[in-house]
Amino acid sequence: MIESVTQAALSSALDGLSTRQRVIADNIANINTPNYQAQRVTFEDALAQSVSQGSGAVAPDILPSLEPTQTNGNNVNLDEETLNSIETGLRYQFATQAMNQQFQSLTAAMKTS
Amino acid sequence: MADAIGIAGTGLTVHRKWLDAISDNIANINTAEPMSGSAFQARYVAVQAGPGTSGVYVSGAAYGSATGRVTYDPENPVADADGYVRMPDIDLGSQMGALIMAQRGYQANAAVVDRAQDAYQAALKIGSNG
Numbered sequence: 001m002i003e004s005v006t007q008a009a010l011s012s013a014l015d016g017l018s019t020r021q022r023v024i025a026d027n028i029a030n031i032n033t034p035n036y037q038a039q040r041v042t043f044e045d046a047l048a049q050s051v052s053q054g055s056g057a058v059a060p061d062i063l064p065s066l067e068p069t070q071t072n073g074n075n076v077n078l079d080e081e082t083l084n085s086i087e088t089g090l091r092y093q094f095a096t097q098a099m100n101q102q103f104q105s106l107t108a109a110m111k112t113s
Numbered sequence: 114m115a116d117a118i119g120i121a122g123t124g125l126t127v128h129r130k131w132l133d134a135i136s137d138n139i140a141n142i143n144t145a146e147p148m149s150g151s152a153f154q155a156r157y158v159a160v161q162a163g164p165g166t167s168g169v170y171v172s173g174a175a176y177g178s179a180t181g182r183v184t185y186d187p188e189n190p191v192a193d194a195d196g197y198v199r200m201p202d203i204d205l206g207s208q209m210g211a212l213i214m215a216q217r218g219y220q221a222n223a224a225v226v227d228r229a230q231d232a233y234q235a236a237l238k239i240g241s242n243g
Contacts, residue, residue: 014236018117021232025117025225026166029124032131032218033169036162062166078221089228093235103240 008056009047010099016043016060017092023062024085027076035073038065038081116166117229123168124222130171131158131215138201139208145184145198147191152181152199155208178202 020041030036043060050058069075134156144153155177162169180199187196 018232018236021229022116022120023166025120025124025229026162026168028221028225029120029127029168030162031124031221032128032214033160033162036169039166082221082224085225085228089232092232096235096239099239100241 004102005051005054005056007099007102009051010095010102012043012047012050012056012058013095014092014099016041016047016058017088017095019043019060019062020088021085021092024081024088027065027081028078028085030074031076031078031081033074036076037069037074038067038076039063040065118226118233120166120168121222121225121229123163123170124225125219127158127160127169127171128215128219128222131160132212132219134158134174135208135212135215138203139205139212141201142203142205142208143200145186145189145191145200146181148183148193148197148199150199151179153201153203154179154181155201155203 020043023039023041027038030038040063041060042063043058046058046061047056050056065075065077067075067077067080138155141153146152157175157177158171159173159175160169161172181202182200183197184200185196186192186198189198192198
């Protein structure tokens with residue numbers, strides 16, 4: 001139970017989501033910076049694969065965004081960044097709740113005697 | 114996650130400085146200067162993305178024309194013997210456009226702070242009962 005695949009996977013998800021939140025913040029901070037190219041974070045596919053192999057530990061990948069570039073060389077799309085930011089925030093809260101439930105089961109197991 | 118708040122903070126700072134520069138330009142749009150000196154020069158903020166994912170920072174300032182628009186205004190107290198003054202060469206339309214861009218950029222960054230705060234508070238609840 002301690003250090004289970006579920007916990008490793010949840011911890012990777014929290015790590016990936018917080019990296020994504022940081023990258024989105026960076027993209028929005030540079031919304032008016034000429035020649036700035038937005039970045040994306042991916043970890044879901046690697047996480048699913050890692051879980052199927054019984055590990056659950058992955059590091060998030062930072063890749064360039066494929067949005068079309070404007071005439072000033074900037075390709076930050078505020079609509080998409082805002083949506084991603086809201087989704088990432090909600091999924092982060094979801095993952096923290098799942099993590100909490102894991103710890104609660106652990107506490108319950110320790111109390112049983 | 115606290116990083117996200119700091120990064121959005123750099124975005125807020127850059128956009129606030131941009132707003133400051135624009136309001137200064139607009140405030141001085143009718144400032145006449147004598148022919149012996151230079152006209153009021155519009156200030157433009159130059160920005161650059163920080164290394165990695167560290168936000169954005171102001172890398173310097175660029176200035177508009179020092180010659181300005183030479184205007185005939187003999188009643189102006191700073192006019193020279195021929196009645197000419199230097200008016201700033203600022204386009205109000207483009208300043209107003211930039212003002213809206215800067216304001217929206219500021220709002221977008223402020224929204225990121227809010228959302229990052231929610232996620233941060235969720236992280237603080239890990240391990241608490243309830």
